[in-house]
Amino acid sequence: MTDVTAGVLIVLGGLFAVIGALGLIRMPDVLIRMHASTKIGTLACGLILAGSAFVFGSPDIIIRVIAIVLFILLTAPIGAHMMGRSVLSTGVPLWKNETSETGNLDEKLIAEHTDATIQSK
Amino acid sequence: MAGGFPKTVRGNGLTGILPVGLAALLFAWFASMLPTIAATEVIRLTIPWIPSLGIELAFLVDGLSLTFSLLISGIGTLVLLYSNTYLAGHPQYARFALFLTAFMVSMLGLVLADDLILLFVFWELTTLTSYMLIGFSHEAKKSRRNALQALFVTGAGGLAFLAGLILLAAATGTTSISGIIAQGSALKEHAMYLPILILLLAGTFTKSAQVPFHFWLPNAMAAPTPVSAFLHSATMVKAGVYVMARMHPAMSGTDVWLWTLTIFGAVTAVFASLLALRQTDLKQALAYTTLMALGTLTLFLGQESGYAMTAFATFLIVHSLYKASLFLVVGCIDLSTGTRETDQLGGLGRIMPITAVAAALAALSMAGFPPFLGFIGKELKYAGALAVASEPVLVAGAALLSNALMLAVAGVVAFRPFWRGTVPSGQSPQEAPWQMWAGPIILASLGAVFGIYPDLLQVALVAPTVISLTGEVGEVKELQLWAGFNIPLILSIATFVLGLLFYARHVQLRGMLERAFTAIPNLDTGWDRFLDRLKGFAKWQTQLVQNGKLTSYLFGTFLTIAAGILLTLVYTGMPMIAVDLSDVEWKHTSIALLTIAGALLALVTNSRIAGIAALGVVGIGIAMIFIVFSAPDVAITQLLVETLVVVLVAVVMLRLPSLPKAEFRLNHALLSVAVGASVSLILIAVVSSPLDLRLTEYFEATSWPEAYGRNIVNVILVDFRALDTFGEIAVVVIAALSAYALLRTTRKGDQK
Amino acid sequence: MNSVILRVGTRYLAGLLLVFSFYMMLRGHNEPGGGFIGGLTGATGFVLYAIACGTQDARAALRVMPQTIAIWGLGIALAAGLFAALFGDALFTGQWLFIGATEDDKGLPLSSVLVFDIGVYLVVFGSILTLVFAMEEEI
Amino acid sequence: MNGFLELSLEIGFLCVVASVVMAFIRLVKGPSLQDRVVALDFMTVAIVAFCGLAAIRYGTPAFLDVALVLALVGFLATVALARFAERNTYRNRKEAAND
Amino acid sequence: MEFLFAITIGVLVAAAVYLMLSNHLLRFIFGLVLISNAANLTIFVAGRLTDGAPPLIPEGADAPTLAANALPQALVLTAIVIGFGLFAFAIVLVFRAWTSLNSLTPDDMRLAEPEEAPK
Amino acid sequence: MNTFGLNIILAIAWVAFTGSVSLVGLITGFVIGYGALWLIQPLIGTSTYFRRVTAWIKLVIMFHYELIVSSLAVAFDILTPRHRARPAIIEVPLDVKTDTGILLVTNLISLTPGTLSLDVSEDRKTLLVHAMFADDHDAIRKSLKDGMERWVIDAVEGT
Amino acid sequence: MSWLLALPVVIPFLTAVLAFLTRQSPLGRWISVAGSSLLLVASIILMATVLRDGVIAGQMGNWPAPFGITLVADLLSAVMVLITAIVAVAVSIYAIADVDEGMERLGYHALFNMLIAGVVGAFITGDLFNLYVWFEVMLIASFGLLVLGGRPEQIDGGVKYVALNLVSTIMFLTGIGLLYGMTGTLNMADLASAVDGADQRLLTIVAVLFMIAFGVKAAVFPLFFWLPASYHTPAFSVSAVFAGLLTKVGVYALLRMFTLVFDHDTAFTHTILLWVAGLTMVVGVLGAAAQSDMRKILSFHIVSQIGYMILGLALLTPLAIVGAVFYLVHHIVVKANLFLIAGVAQRIAGGTELSRIGGLYKSAPLLAVLFVVPAFSLAGFPPLSGFWAKFLLVKAALDVQGWIIAGIALAVGLLTIYSMTKIWAQAFWEPHPDGVEPKLSSLSNRERAAMLIPIAGLAILTVVIGTIPEPFVQFAEASAAQLLDPTAYITAVLGEQP
Numbered sequence A: 001m002t003d004v005t006a007g008v009l010i011v012l013g014g015l016f017a018v019i020g021a022l023g024l025i026r027m028p029d030v031l032i033r034m035h036a037s038t039k040i041g042t043l044a045c046g047l048i049l050a051g052s053a054f055v056f057g058s059p060d061i062i063i064r065v066i067a068i069v070l071f072i073l074l075t076a077p078i079g080a081h082m083m084g085r086s087v088l089s090t091g092v093p094l095w096k097n098e099t100s101e102t103g104n105l106d107e108k109l110i111a112e113h114t115d116a117t118i119q120s121k
Numbered sequence B: 001m002a003g004g005f006p007k008t009v010r011g012n013g014l015t016g017i018l019p020v021g022l023a024a025l026l027f028a029w030f031a032s033m034l035p036t037i038a039a040t041e042v043i044r045l046t047i048p049w050i051p052s053l054g055i056e057l058a059f060l061v062d063g064l065s066l067t068f069s070l071l072i073s074g075i076g077t078l079v080l081l082y083s084n085t086y087l088a089g090h091p092q093y094a095r096f097a098l099f100l101t102a103f104m105v106s107m108l109g110l111v112l113a114d115d116l117i118l119l120f121v122f123w124e125l126t127t128l129t130s131y132m133l134i135g136f137s138h139e140a141k142k143s144r145r146n147a148l149q150a151l152f153v154t155g156a157g158g159l160a161f162l163a164g165l166i167l168l169a170a171a172t173g174t175t176s177i178s179g180i181i182a183q184g185s186a187l188k189e190h191a192m193y194l195p196i197l198i199l200l201l202a203g204t205f206t207k208s209a210q211v212p213f214h215f216w217l218p219n220a221m222a223a224p225t226p227v228s229a230f231l232h233s234a235t236m237v238k239a240g241v242y243v244m245a246r247m248h249p250a251m252s253g254t255d256v257w258l259w260t261l262t263i264f265g266a267v268t269a270v271f272a273s274l275l276a277l278r279q280t281d282l283k284q285a286l287a288y289t290t291l292m293a294l295g296t297l298t299l300f301l302g303q304e305s306g307y308a309m310t311a312f313a314t315f316l317i318v319h320s321l322y323k324a325s326l327f328l329v330v331g332c333i334d335l336s337t338g339t340r341e342t343d344q345l346g347g348l349g350r351i352m353p354i355t356a357v358a359a360a361l362a363a364l365s366m367a368g369f370p371p372f373l374g375f376i377g378k379e380l381k382y383a384g385a386l387a388v389a390s391e392p393v394l395v396a397g398a399a400l401l402s403n404a405l406m407l408a409v410a411g412v413v414a415f416r417p418f419w420r421g422t423v424p425s426g427q428s429p430q431e432a433p434w435q436m437w438a439g440p441i442i443l444a445s446l447g448a449v450f451g452i453y454p455d456l457l458q459v460a461l462v463a464p465t466v467i468s469l470t471g472e473v474g475e476v477k478e479l480q481l482w483a484g485f486n487i488p489l490i491l492s493i494a495t496f497v498l499g500l501l502f503y504a505r506h507v508q509l510r511g512m513l514e515r516a517f518t519a520i521p522n523l524d525t526g527w528d529r530f531l532d533r534l535k536g537f538a539k540w541q542t543q544l545v546q547n548g549k550l551t552s553y554l555f556g557t558f559l560t561i562a563a564g565i566l567l568t569l570v571y572t573g574m575p576m577i578a579v580d581l582s583d584v585e586w587k588h589t590s591i592a593l594l595t596i597a598g599a600l601l602a603l604v605t606n607s608r609i610a611g612i613a614a615l616g617v618v619g620i621g622i623a624m625i626f627i628v629f630s631a632p633d634v635a636i637t638q639l640l641v642e643t644l645v646v647v648l649v650a651v652v653m654l655r656l657p658s659l660p661k662a663e664f665r666l667n668h669a670l671l672s673v674a675v676g677a678s679v680s681l682i683l684i685a686v687v688s689s690p691l692d693l694r695l696t697e698y699f700e701a702t703s704w705p706e707a708y709g710r711n712i713v714n715v716i717l718v719d720f721r722a723l724d725t726f727g728e729i730a731v732v733v734i735a736a737l738s739a740y741a742l743l744r745t746t747r748k749g750d751q752k
Numbered sequence C: 001m002n003s004v005i006l007r008v009g010t011r012y013l014a015g016l017l018l019v020f021s022f023y024m025m026l027r028g029h030n031e032p033g034g035g036f037i038g039g040l041t042g043a044t045g046f047v048l049y050a051i052a053c054g055t056q057d058a059r060a061a062l063r064v065m066p067q068t069i070a071i072w073g074l075g076i077a078l079a080a081g082l083f084a085a086l087f088g089d090a091l092f093t094g095q096w097l098f099i100g101a102t103e104d105d106k107g108l109p110l111s112s113v114l115v116f117d118i119g120v121y122l123v124v125f126g127s128i129l130t131l132v133f134a135m136e137e138e139i
Numbered sequence D: 001m002n003g004f005l006e007l008s009l010e011i012g013f014l015c016v017v018a019s020v021v022m023a024f025i026r027l028v029k030g031p032s033l034q035d036r037v038v039a040l041d042f043m044t045v046a047i048v049a050f051c052g053l054a055a056i057r058y059g060t061p062a063f064l065d066v067a068l069v070l071a072l073v074g075f076l077a078t079v080a081l082a083r084f085a086e087r088n089t090y091r092n093r094k095e096a097a098n099d
Numbered sequence E: 001m002e003f004l005f006a007i008t009i010g011v012l013v014a015a016a017v018y019l020m021l022s023n024h025l026l027r028f029i030f031g032l033v034l035i036s037n038a039a040n041l042t043i044f045v046a047g048r049l050t051d052g053a054p055p056l057i058p059e060g061a062d063a064p065t066l067a068a069n070a071l072p073q074a075l076v077l078t079a080i081v082i083g084f085g086l087f088a089f090a091i092v093l094v095f096r097a098w099t100s101l102n103s104l105t106p107d108d109m110r111l112a113e114p115e116e117a118p119k
Numbered sequence F: 001m002n003t004f005g006l007n008i009i010l011a012i013a014w015v016a017f018t019g020s021v022s023l024v025g026l027i028t029g030f031v032i033g034y035g036a037l038w039l040i041q042p043l044i045g046t047s048t049y050f051r052r053v054t055a056w057i058k059l060v061i062m063f064h065y066e067l068i069v070s071s072l073a074v075a076f077d078i079l080t081p082r083h084r085a086r087p088a089i090i091e092v093p094l095d096v097k098t099d100t101g102i103l104l105v106t107n108l109i110s111l112t113p114g115t116l117s118l119d120v121s122e123d124r125k126t127l128l129v130h131a132m133f134a135d136d137h138d139a140i141r142k143s144l145k146d147g148m149e150r151w152v153i154d155a156v157e158g159t
Numbered sequence G: 001m002s003w004l005l006a007l008p009v010v011i012p013f014l015t016a017v018l019a020f021l022t023r024q025s026p027l028g029r030w031i032s033v034a035g036s037s038l039l040l041v042a043s044i045i046l047m048a049t050v051l052r053d054g055v056i057a058g059q060m061g062n063w064p065a066p067f068g069i070t071l072v073a074d075l076l077s078a079v080m081v082l083i084t085a086i087v088a089v090a091v092s093i094y095a096i097a098d099v100d101e102g103m104e105r106l107g108y109h110a111l112f113n114m115l116i117a118g119v120v121g122a123f124i125t126g127d128l129f130n131l132y133v134w135f136e137v138m139l140i141a142s143f144g145l146l147v148l149g150g151r152p153e154q155i156d157g158g159v160k161y162v163a164l165n166l167v168s169t170i171m172f173l174t175g176i177g178l179l180y181g182m183t184g185t186l187n188m189a190d191l192a193s194a195v196d197g198a199d200q201r202l203l204t205i206v207a208v209l210f211m212i213a214f215g216v217k218a219a220v221f222p223l224f225f226w227l228p229a230s231y232h233t234p235a236f237s238v239s240a241v242f243a244g245l246l247t248k249v250g251v252y253a254l255l256r257m258f259t260l261v262f263d264h265d266t267a268f269t270h271t272i273l274l275w276v277a278g279l280t281m282v283v284g285v286l287g288a289a290a291q292s293d294m295r296k297i298l299s300f301h302i303v304s305q306i307g308y309m310i311l312g313l314a315l316l317t318p319l320a321i322v323g324a325v326f327y328l329v330h331h332i333v334v335k336a337n338l339f340l341i342a343g344v345a346q347r348i349a350g351g352t353e354l355s356r357i358g359g360l361y362k363s364a365p366l367l368a369v370l371f372v373v374p375a376f377s378l379a380g381f382p383p384l385s386g387f388w389a390k391f392l393l394v395k396a397a398l399d400v401q402g403w404i405i406a407g408i409a410l411a412v413g414l415l416t417i418y419s420m421t422k423i424w425a426q427a428f429w430e431p432h433p434d435g436v437e438p439k440l441s442s443l444s445n446r447e448r449a450a451m452l453i454p455i456a457g458l459a460i461l462t463v464v465i466g467t468i469p470e471p472f473v474q475f476a477e478a479s480a481a482q483l484l485d486p487t488a489y490i491t492a493v494l495g496e497q498p
C-alpha cells in the first residue's frame, strides 16, 4: 500500500515537474514563467520527496524530508522575489498582455533599491 | 695614459709590496728546486681531492714545469714591482694586484698540475683572471669589449679543451698526466685519438692565439702594459704551448700532430710577423711578435727531433725574457712621452739611457744577434727546422722570413725611438724610476748572460725540459754560440741581411702590408658582426617562442599535449580497448548528454550569463553523475562549490565588460578536438582492464573497526589520508589569503 | 542589497545554515558530510548575510576577521595531527576517547579526527568569507 | 520493491530528466538574464527531486542529504545573479548618465 | 558506462581547451571550470562506476557488502576543493587584470614582456 | 518571537537533523543554536510575541489548499494551447508589521500559484505582487488581504 | 622516525600560522626567520639520519603503506629538503630588508612559509596524490607571492603564470586519475611494481602525460613560457625563492617518477627527454642572450639550466644521475643567490635593466665579489660548483658517445658565460649612465646586513661545493645509486615483500 501511495506521489510529482518545465518553455514572459517554475517546481519536488518519505517510512527520514520541503518553501520564494525584483528594475520587456497599474515602476525601483546598494559601499 | 710618471714612486704601500714579496718568494722556492731538476729528477706532491672521480691535487715539478714556473714567478716578481710604480696611486690597485697575483698563481698551478682536471681548473682560472685584467680599464668601452672577446674565444676553446680532456681521461682510464704519458704510445692507437687531439688543440690554439684564432690577442692590449708584458708575452698565451708540450710525449709523432702543428705554427709565425711590421703602435707591434713566437713554438712542438725540442726550450726562455723586457720598456716610453706611436717617438736614448740600454739588449736578443741568447735560439731554430722530417725547406723558409721580419720589428720598436730622430716638441720625457727599469734591465741582461754562458741554461733548464718533452736524455742538443760554419749560420746571416733590409724599408713595407691586409677578411670586425648576429638570432628565436602572447603559450602547451599523446600512440600502437555498453541506462546517457550540452553552450555562447548558466548546467550534470554513481559526499561538495563559483563570478562580472563575439578558429578547434579525443581514448583504455581494489578493500575493512567511521569517504579524508586533506585546506587558506592580498593591493596600485 | 524580504529571510536562513553546517560537520564521520561540506554550508550562510545586509554588517556579526578564523582552523587541524605526538604515534594518527563506553555501545566518541574536521570546517568557512567579503568590498 | 513502484520510479526519473532538458532549452534561448537564471533555478529544484528518486531507487537515504543541502543553498546562486542583474543595470545607467 | 563518460570527458576537455585558447580571460575562466570538472570526473571514472551503493557502512555492520570505490571519491572531493581555491584566485586575478591593465585579452597585455625591448 | 523561542526552534531543528530525539540531542542543539544566534545577533531585534498554535495550523492547511488549487490553475494554463492569463503587477497595501510576518506573507503569496511577490517597498507598507489572472486588480488585492495576510497576522501577530 | 619526516613539513606550516597571526607587527619577520632556521635544523637532522640509516619512511596516521600516506626520505629527498631549508633561511633574512610593511600586512611571511611547506612536502612525500596536493600548496602560494604588491606588470606576468600552471596542474591531476585507474594504487613505491601488471603501451602514453605535466613545472622546452613571462616581476626575495626552488620541484618529480615508476621503456621516454634537454638548453640560453634586463637574463638561464638536469635524467647512467643531482643542488644555491644580488643592484643602482644601471664594480666592490662567485659558477668556471655540475654531465654524455648533446651542453656553457659577462660588463664595469655611484652604504646598516649576509652565505656555499667537491660528489653518487636501484626505497616504504 505504501508503495502504491509512493508510486502515485512520484508519478504526480514527475508530471508536475514536466508541467513546470513546459511552462518555463511555453509561457510568454519571464514573470509568468517564474510562476510556473517556482510553485509547480516546488510542488513537484514536494510530491516526490513525500513519496520517498512513504517508501522509507522511518521517522528520521520523514523528519529529513520535511526539513527539505520546508527549506525549499523558505528559499524558493526568496529567490523568486529577487528575480522578480530584478526583472522590474532591469526593465526586461514583458508580455503585451501585462496590465500593470504602476506606470514608471521600474524607474522607481531602480531609484529606490540599487541606489542604496551602491551608495552603501 | 698621457703625461709622465706618477709624482710619487712610493707605489701603493703594503698593497704594492706584498705581492712582489710573495712572487719573489715563489721564485726563490722554485729556484731552490733547480738542483734536483738539473739532476733529471722530478718532484711530486699529491693530495687526494675527488677520489670518487679519481681526481687528485697532483703536482709535478720537472724540467718543463720548472722552466715555466721560474719564468712565471720571476717575470711575475719584476712585473709586480714595475706595476707598483706604473699604477702608483691607482684607486683600484689593490684589485689589480690581487688579480695579477691570482693570475700568477693560477698559471703556476697550470704548469705544475699533474692531473688533467686540475690542469683545466687552473686553465680556466687564468682565463678568468686575465678577463679581469684585460678589462681593468673597465670604464672604457673598448676594454670591456676586448675583455669579453678574449674570454669568449679562449672560453670557447676551453670548453672544447674540457671535452678533449674528458675523452682523454676516458680513453686512458686516468686523469693523471704522468699516468697517461707512462702509457706510452697506446693513446696514439686509440680510436678516440683524433677527436681528442682536435679538441685539445682547439683549446690550445685559441689560448695560444694561433691563426685564425689570433685576433683576440692584440685587442687584449687594452690591458695596462704590465699585464701585457706578463700575460701576453710570458705566461698566459704560453699556457696553450705548455699543454702541447706537456702532451708531446703522449700524443706527438702522428701525421695529424705533425702537420697540424707545423702548418698552424708556420702560418701563424709568418702571418704574425707581417702583421707586426704593419703596426705603428709599439705595443701592438710587440703583440704580433708574440704571436709569431707562439707560432714558432707550436711549429717546434710539431716535430719530434731533439733539435726541435731543444730549440723549443731555448726559444721559450729567450722569448719570455726579451718580450717581457720590451713590453715593460714600452710601458716606460708610454708613461714618459704619453704616446706609443712610432712616428711620434725619437731621440729618447739620451733622456732615458737606462731604459734605452735595456731596450737595446732585449732588441738584440730578439733580433738574434750574437752573443745573445736569441742568437743561439735562432740557430737552434734553423737546426730544428732543417731536422724536420718532411718539407724542411718550406719550414726553414718560413722561419727565415719570420726571423727577418722579427729583426725589422725589433729595430722599429726598440731602436728607432731611442736612437733615431729627436724628441718631438710638446713631449718632456724623463728617465723611468728604478722600479720600472729594473725589470727590463734584469730580463734583457739575462739574455746576454745566457747567451755568453749557455751552459748555465743548458744544464739547469733546457736539458730537463727536453727530457720532459722527449723522455730521453740523449735527445738534448748543445746550446752553443759557435756551432761551426753550418747551414744554420748561413741562414742566420741571410736573416740579418734580409732583416736589415726590411727595417730600412719598413715604412714602404707597411704601406704594402696595409693594402694587402685590408683585402683579407678581418676576424676582429667579424667578431662584432658575430656578436650582432648571435644577438639577432637569439632575439629572433626568442620572439618566436616567447612572443608575449598567452594564446600562443597555451597553444604551444596544448599542442605539446596532443602531439605528445598522439605520437606516443603511433609509437606504442593502440592499447587494449574493450567497450562494454551493456550496463548503460538511458538515465546515464541523458545525464551525459546534458553535461555535454552544457559544455557546448558554454563554448558557443556570447552571453556571459548564458556562459555561467551553462557552467551551472555542467556542474549539475556532473553532480547527477556523482549521485547516480554513489558519491553523495562528492555530489554535495560539487553542488556547494558550483554555487559559490556562480556567486563569485556574479560579483566579479559586475566590473567586467561583456564578452566580445567569438571568432571561429579552425586550428584551435582541431587542437581542442585532438586533446579531448586523446583524453577520452586514454581513459577508455584505462577502464578497459579491471581495477585492482586492494586499497579500497582495506579502507572498507578497517574504516569502522579501526577508524570508527561509517562514512568511508570521510574516514579517508580525515584519517587514512589526512595529510592530503591538510594540504588541501592549506591550499584553500592560501588561495583566500592570496586573493585577498591581490584585491587589497588594488587600491594602492590604482592610486599610484 | 536593499530588500526587506531578503533581509528578513536571511535572518532565518543564516542561522539555519550555520546550525545545519555544524550538523553536517559532526555527522560527517558516519554519514555524508564532514568539515568541507560543513564549512562550505556555514560560509554560504554568511555569504547570504553579506549579500543581504552588506559586508560591514556581516563582518560585525562575525566579530573575528575571517582570515583569522581560517588560519586558526589550519592551526587547529595541524594541532589535531600533532596531538598524536603525545602518544608516540605518527602525524595525523587518530586519537580516540569513548566517553561512557560499554560492552555494546562505544559511547560518545571524542577524537582528534573530529578536531581535525573542525579545523577543516574553520578553514573552509574562514577562507571563503575572506574571499567573498574582500570581493564584495573591492568590486 | 514491487513492479508498480519501480515503474513509477522510472516514470519519475523520465519526467524529472525531461523537465531538466526543457529547462535547459529555456536556458539556451534566454532571452533575458532572468530567463536563464530561472531555468537554472528550476534545474536545482529538479535535482532535489532527482535526489529523492535516487534515494528510493537505490534504497539509500544518503541521497536525501544531498537534497537537504541543495534545498538550503541552491537559491544562493539565484540571489547572486539577480543582484548582479540589478547592480549591472544601475551601473550601466550611471555610466550612461556620466557620458 | 565508463565508456560513455569517457566520451563526455573528452567533449568537456575539448570545449575547455577551445575556450582557454580564445583570447579572452573570461572565456579562459569558463574553460578552466570545465577542464577542472573534466579532471575530477576523470579520476572518478578511472576509479570505476558503481550504481546506488554509496560507500557508507550500515549501522550494525563492520563493512559494507557492496559499495562504490571510496578512494576516488575522496580524491575527487579533495580535487574539487583545491580546484575551487585555484578558481577563486584566478577569477580575482582576472578582475585585477581588468582594473589595472584595462584589458581582458591577454595577448594585449604586454607589460611584463614588452613588444619592443627597450634599448 | 524572542531570541529564546528562536533558539528553541534551532534546537529542535538540530534534533530533526540528527534524527535522534533525545535530551542530549536537544541540549546539544540548544547550545549550537545559541552559538549560531550569537553569531547573527545583530540581525535579531528585541521582539516578544505569542505563538498562536491554532492560527499556525490554520495557516498551514490553508496554504496547502491554496497551493494545490492554484497549481492546478496554472498547470491548466500551461497545458492549454491558448494563454488565458491576464498578468499584471499590483500594489497591495500591507498591514502585517513584523519581519516574520512580512516574510511569511510574501513567501506564501509567492508559493501559491497565480501570485508572485515581487518586492516590498522600503517603508514596508506596500507589497508588489505579480498576478497571473488579474482581470480584476481589486479582487486580487482583497483576496490576498483577507486570505493569506489575515491568516499570517493571526498566526504571527495575533493577540 | 616518522616525526623526523613530518617535521620539515609541519614547521613551515606552524611558522606560517604564527607569522600570519603576527602580520601586523614586525614580529612576523622574525618568526619567519626563526621558523626557517628551525626547518634547517630539522632538515640537517633528517639528512644525518638518512646518511646513517639509508632510506627512511614514515607512515602518516600509522596506516601501513600503501594504504595511508607515506613520507619517504632517500638521499635525494633529504638533500632537496636541506637545500630548501638553506634557501628559506637566506630568503627569510633577506626579506627583512626587501619586503615592505604593506606586503607583510597582506601576509607575505605566511605565504612564503606555506610555499616552503609545499616545496618540502613535494620533496618528501611518497604518495602520488599527496605530491599533487603539495604541488598545489606550492602553486597557490606562488600565485599569491607573485602578484603581491599588485604592480600592473606583476598582474600581467601573473596571468600567464597562472594560466599555464593551471593547465599543468590539471594534466597532473588527470594523469594521477589515469594511473590510479590502471594500477589501483597511489603509493609511489607500490606503483613501481604495480605498473608492471598494466598495459605497457598505455603506460608509456600515461608516462608522456606525466612528462608534460612535470615538464611545465620544470619549465622545459616547449613548455617553459610561463617562467620568463613572470619571474622578473615580483619582489626580489620572491623571485629568488621561485628561481631557486619552484622549477626544481618539477625536475625532482621527473627524476623521481622516471626512475622509480616509468622505467619500463626508457628507450622511448628517455630519448624524448634527451631531445627536450638539448632544446631546453639551447632555447633557454638564446633567450637569455636576447635579454637586457638582469632578472630576465637570469630567468631564461633557469630554463637553460633545467635542460642540463633533464640531460642527466635522460642519459640515465649512474654518472649522469650524479650530475643531475649535483646540478640540482648547485643550481638552487646559485640561482637564488643571483636573484638576491639583482635585488641589491636594484636597490643601490636603481634598476635591473642593464642599460640603465652601472658602476657597481667601482663603487660596490663587495657586491661585485659576491656576484662573481655565483655568476661564474653558473657559467661553469672552476673551481666553483657549476663547473663540477657541468663536468659530470658532459662526461656522462661523452661516456655514452653522446657527442652532439655533449657539444650542446658545452656550447650552451659558452653562451652562459656570454650572458654572465654581459651583466658583469654592463652593470658592474660600465659607469652608471646617470653618473651616480651606487654604493652599498646607501643602505641602512640593518638592510645591508639582511641583504648581504644571505648572499655571502650562499656564495660561500658555492665556493665550498666547488673547492671541496668530494663529499658532494660522493653524496650524489650514493643518491644516484638509490635512484637507479630503488629497492631500498621500495623496501623502506612497503617493508620486505616478495
Ligand code: NA
Binding pocket: G191, G192, G193, G195, G196, G260, G261, G262, G263, G264
Ligand atoms: Na618499475
Ligand code: NA
Binding pocket: G354, G355, G356, G357, G358, G426, G427, G430, G431, G432, G433
Ligand atoms: Na649599464
